[in-house]
Amino acid sequence: MGSFHSRSEEVQELADKTGFTSDQIEHLHRRFKQLSGDQPTIWNLRQAPGGLADEINFEDFLTIMSYFRPIEMDMDEEQLDRFRKEKLKFLFHMYDSDHDGKITLQEYRKVVEELLSGNPHLEKESARSIADGAMMEAASICVGQMEPDQVYEGITFEDFLKIWQGIDIETKMHVRFLNMETIPHCH
Amino acid sequence: MQAKGFGGASSFRALPFLFGVAALLGLLPLLHSHGLQPNPMLASEPPHLYPPGVHGGKPGVVTSPPPENVQDTPPQYKQPSNQSKPTRKAFPVLGIDYTHVRTPFEISLWILLACLMKLGFHVIPSVSNIVPESCLLIVFTENLGTILIFAVVGTLWNAFFLGGLMYGVCQIKGTGLNEIGLLDNLLFGSIISAVDPVAVLAVFEEIHINELLHILVFGESLLNDAVTVVLYHLFEEFATFPRVTFTDILLGFLSFFVVSLGGVFVGVVYGVIAAFTSRFTSHIRVIEPLFVFLYSYMAYLSAELFHLSGIMALIASGVVMRPYVEANISHKSHTTIKYFLKMWSSISETLIFIFLGVSTVAGDHRWNWTFVISTLLFCLIARVLGVLGLTWFINKFRIVKLTPKDQFIIAYGGLRGAIAFSLGYLLDKSHSMREMFLTAIITVIFFTVFVQGMTIRPLVDLLAVKKKQETKRSINEEIHTQFLDHLLTGIEDICGHYGHHHWKDKLNRFNKKYVKKCLIAGERSKEPQLIAFYHKMEMKQAIELVESGGMGKIPSAVSTVSMQNINPKTLPVDRILPALSKDKEEEIRKILRNNLQKTRQRLRSYNRHTLVADPYEEAWNQMLLRRQKVRQLEQKMNNFLTVPAHRLDSPTISRARIGSDPLAYEPKSDSGNLPIITIDPASPQSPESVDLVNEELKEMKRFPPSPEEEEEEEGLVMRASKEPSSPGTDDVFTPGAGDSPSNQRMLRCLSDPGPRPDPEEGEPFIPKGN
Numbered sequence: 001m002g003s004f005h006s007r008s009e010e011v012q013e014l015a016d017k018t019g020f021t022s023d024q025i026e027h028l029h030r031r032f033k034q035l036s037g038d039q040p041t042i043w044n045l046r047q048a049p050g051g052l053a054d055e056i057n058f059e060d061f062l063t064i065m066s067y068f069r070p071i072e073m074d075m076d077e078e079q080l081d082r083f084r085k086e087k088l089k090f091l092f093h094m095y096d097s098d099h100d101g102k103i104t105l106q107e108y109r110k111v112v113e114e115l116l117s118g119n120p121h122l123e124k125e126s127a128r129s130i131a132d133g134a135m136m137e138a139a140s141i142c143v144g145q146m147e148p149d150q151v152y153e154g155i156t157f158e159d160f161l162k163i164w165q166g167i168d169i170e171t172k173m174h175v176r177f178l179n180m181e182t183i184p185h186c187h
Numbered sequence: 188m189q190a191k192g193f194g195g196a197s198s199f200r201a202l203p204f205l206f207g208v209a210a211l212l213g214l215l216p217l218l219h220s221h222g223l224q225p226n227p228m229l230a231s232e233p234p235h236l237y238p239p240g241v242h243g244g245k246p247g248v249v250t251s252p253p254p255e256n257v258q259d260t261p262p263q264y265k266q267p268s269n270q271s272k273p274t275r276k277a278f279p280v281l282g283i284d285y286t287h288v289r290t291p292f293e294i295s296l297w298i299l300l301a302c303l304m305k306l307g308f309h310v311i312p313s314v315s316n317i318v319p320e321s322c323l324l325i326v327f328t329e330n331l332g333t334i335l336i337f338a339v340v341g342t343l344w345n346a347f348f349l350g351g352l353m354y355g356v357c358q359i360k361g362t363g364l365n366e367i368g369l370l371d372n373l374l375f376g377s378i379i380s381a382v383d384p385v386a387v388l389a390v391f392e393e394i395h396i397n398e399l400l401h402i403l404v405f406g407e408s409l410l411n412d413a414v415t416v417v418l419y420h421l422f423e424e425f426a427t428f429p430r431v432t433f434t435d436i437l438l439g440f441l442s443f444f445v446v447s448l449g450g451v452f453v454g455v456v457y458g459v460i461a462a463f464t465s466r467f468t469s470h471i472r473v474i475e476p477l478f479v480f481l482y483s484y485m486a487y488l489s490a491e492l493f494h495l496s497g498i499m500a501l502i503a504s505g506v507v508m509r510p511y512v513e514a515n516i517s518h519k520s521h522t523t524i525k526y527f528l529k530m531w532s533s534i535s536e537t538l539i540f541i542f543l544g545v546s547t548v549a550g551d552h553r554w555n556w557t558f559v560i561s562t563l564l565f566c567l568i569a570r571v572l573g574v575l576g577l578t579w580f581i582n583k584f585r586i587v588k589l590t591p592k593d594q595f596i597i598a599y600g601g602l603r604g605a606i607a608f609s610l611g612y613l614l615d616k617s618h619s620m621r622e623m624f625l626t627a628i629i630t631v632i633f634f635t636v637f638v639q640g641m642t643i644r645p646l647v648d649l650l651a652v653k654k655k656q657e658t659k660r661s662i663n664e665e666i667h668t669q670f671l672d673h674l675l676t677g678i679e680d681i682c683g684h685y686g687h688h689h690w691k692d693k694l695n696r697f698n699k700k701y702v703k704k705c706l707i708a709g710e711r712s713k714e715p716q717l718i719a720f721y722h723k724m725e726m727k728q729a730i731e732l733v734e735s736g737g738m739g740k741i742p743s744a745v746s747t748v749s750m751q752n753i754n755p756k757t758l759p760v761d762r763i764l765p766a767l768s769k770d771k772e773e774e775i776r777k778i779l780r781n782n783l784q785k786t787r788q789r790l791r792s793y794n795r796h797t798l799v800a801d802p803y804e805e806a807w808n809q810m811l812l813r814r815q816k817v818r819q820l821e822q823k824m825n826n827f828l829t830v831p832a833h834r835l836d837s838p839t840i841s842r843a844r845i846g847s848d849p850l851a852y853e854p855k856s857d858s859g860n861l862p863i864i865t866i867d868p869a870s871p872q873s874p875e876s877v878d879l880v881n882e883e884l885k886e887m888k889r890f891p892p893s894p895e896e897e898e899e900e901e902g903l904v905m906r907a908s909k910e911p912s913s914p915g916t917d918d919v920f921t922p923g924a925g926d927s928p929s930n931q932r933m934l935r936c937l938s939d940p941g942p943r944p945d946p947e948e949g950e951p952f953i954p955k956g957n
Contacts, residue, residue: 065682112666129819
């Protein structure tokens with residue numbers, strides 16, 4: 001979908017699907033073209049195996065970006081709640097790399113290690129113990145007191161929601177899409 | 188004297204102030220005699236009471252004759268004896284000389300009185316911990332734009348609106364105010380329009396309102412200092428000019444930027460110097476608090492020297508130095524600084540309001556109904572209109588809009604305080620309107636502090652405004668927030684949007700790469716934020732554990748979730764480590780605590796300049812490290828323990844497995860001294876653990892870690908040795924086979940953690956981290 005032939009229709013379609021306005025879609029499309037070098041898709045820039053897809057097209061790009069839309073004034077309670085859940089679901093998927101619906105200890109450890117990977121002096125020990133501590137805390141929040149032989153499989157989405165209760169994700173997880181500059185900014 | 192810069196965190200209730208004023212009325216005679224007012228009584232004292240010769244030439248001392256001054260023998264005695272012959276007094280073994288201590292005595296008495304009243308009306312406030320303060324700073328930086336707009340534009344609006352309206356009122360015939368010119372009114376407006384940080388802080392601390400509102404009003408009150416300073420000086424100067432030209436106004440506008448940015452710059456410079464100094468204080472910990480106080484105060488003074496904004500300098504220096512100094516100084520210095528500042532702020536606040544009260548009671552007043560009432564009215568109206576207008580404007584740019592409830596609280600929380608009064612007090616004495624201005628200022632202050640301050644709490648409850656969240660930040664939240672930050676930075680990069688996160692990220696990277704290296708000592712410069720946070724949390728938990736250890740209750744933060752719950756790799760049947768019940772944990776904790784306390788008591792004398800590294804603190808660090816390692820090694824053990832109960836080759840094989848695991852035995856490069864329990868073997872008072880350790884040390888020497896060696900069965904032992912060749916970590920649970928002897932030994936240990944374990948058993952001492 002590199003060039004918009006029946007532009008307005010496609011734009012309208014995308015707008016309905018993702019909730020962006022057509023201005024924003026135009027902006028993003030320009031940005032997409034920059035990043036992809038006018039190709040129809042963006043390649044997996046990471047060059048590491050394990051990503052789910054090697055390339056994404058503009059529609060996927062838009063879908064992902066739609067998770068970062070700021071909240072609007074005219075949303076009611078139910079819409080806000082749904083919005084919030086969507087964003088959290090997105091985050092949850094980022095943690096849960098094998099997509100089995102649970103964040104296991106291994107996955108959590110990996111996340112923390114990656115977070116701290118910017119620092120070469122860090123020992124893996126610290127990352128692990130932090131992840132373990134966090135997992136234990138999550139278990140105690142979600143399940144409370146546990147018997148010694150009970151096993152906590154992993155953080156499910158409901159538990160995840162519980163942990164995030166204190167944090168206002170709607171206000172944090174957003175990007176202002178209209179103030180973008182199309183600056184060549186690829187690593 | 189400018190009574191500024193006394194931000195503090197202590198509570199204040201207006202009611203004690205009422206009592207204070209009542210007490211002051213009682214003390215009024217003393218006040219008079221102290222020269223607060225020129226005392227007509229001075230000359231009226233009969234001169235013969237104090238002939239110069241008798242008192243060694245102290246003619247200036249004036250008191251209402253204190254009744255218990257026995258040295259002042261009644262005059263009729265003095266005079267004849269003085270004239271007749273030189274008196275010979277016996278050597279005064281005990282005497283009273285009230286005049287000698289009078290000034291500090293009375294000041295202390297007043298402060299004491301005020302503090303006693305505070306005690307009577309307050310619950311002792313709980314100690315705030317580090318985390319909420321950093322939350323406040325984050326909220327502050329996120330809302331900086333809003334705060335600045337309120338501070339600058341709001342104050343300007345207040346000043347001009349009020350000044351203008353008052354000028355209008357003054358023009359009305361018949362009020363007796365006609366001689367007050369426009370500039371005078373504008374000057375008055377600029378004095379009275381400043382929201383006062385002390386009053387705001389005192390009131391808002393009490394009502395526990397949500398952080399956003401708190402920081403909006405408080406931040407505004409701090410940052411409007413620059414505006415106030417500029418306006419005040421501007422109008423004061425303009426009053427002396429024959430006419431005000433456009434260039435003057437332009438210069439005034441320019442000076443605002445100079446004042447505020449200059450103040451910030453001075454503060455930043457001092458902050459950096461302070462951070463840099465703190466890098467080198469690791470050997471002389473005692474003077475660390477002194478550095479912090481002095482540098483902050485110097486920042487304030489230097490700014491005031493150049494007529495820049497002292498408060499902004501103070502804030503800037505504090506903000507800049509805080510992350511680095513906190514990383515560098517010891518825990519004790521941190522505590523000292525915190526409590527010293529609280530104490531000083533408490534005293535200063537008390538003194539400010541006492542001074543206010545005294546001036547109310549003893550000062551010259553010129554009461555003019557019209558002026559005062561209209562000032563009060565217009566202050567309120569100006570504030571409300573200003574807040575409404577600005578919020579409408581600001582809400583266009585905010586994600587989280589300010590609701591009308593918020594706006595009401597912001598408007599209602601604009602309290603005036605001692606800053607306004609000081610500015611008025613500083614007016615030139617020859618200024619004709621000074622007394623009237625002061626009267627009006629005091630009235631407004633009283634009204635806002637008493638009426639608004641006292642009623643804001645019920646109003647907050649009535650309007651159901653969101654209150655402060657009391658929950659601590661958990662480590663999950665920290666991880667998630669950081670993750671989100673990273674994610675958003677990435678997304679912003681993809682979009683090419685130079686947003687909030689982009690700049691924050693750039694600042695962080697700059698900070699990490701260059702600044703931290705210069706300003707933080709040693710290892711901690713490389714510590715990422717998550718680690719530092721985790722460190723702090725562990726420290727706090729460990730301290731909680733100790734403090735509650737004696738009472739035998741487990742702190743609520745610690746649940747019974749342990750590693751087994753989240754990472755069970757073993758079949759439940761084979762678990763050798765039974766979970767410790769609460770009693771056992773408590774016993775172990777008690778033993779630990781006793782030992783640590785004993786080492787602390789042995790701290791020998793130290794001189795003021797070299798403070799020996801506190802074994803208590805070190806012991807804590809070691810205990811933390813140990814707990815951490817216990818956790819890690821537990822899970823490693825669980826990984827490797829596939830040994831069912833009766834296999835015989837287990838000792839060597841399992842030891843081999845453990846031995847081959849590089850991670851378990853990697854000697855920590857950053858711990859110079861291998862973690863040990865700081866138990867002094869020579870101390871005779873702790874037989875139980877001492878013997879244990881002795882036994883273990885002896886045993887350890889016979890236990891090199893080579894897998895091939897056939898060793899006798901030792902069961903679960905604890906290493907306490909310092910041998911470099913041995914595995915660097917302590918508390919290695921060398922798993923024995925699941926043989927009965929070792930199991931029994933272990934179980935015996937756990938079942939009998941009493942004070943006198945059998946020495947020859949060499950019973951292992953297992954401090955189980957949670």
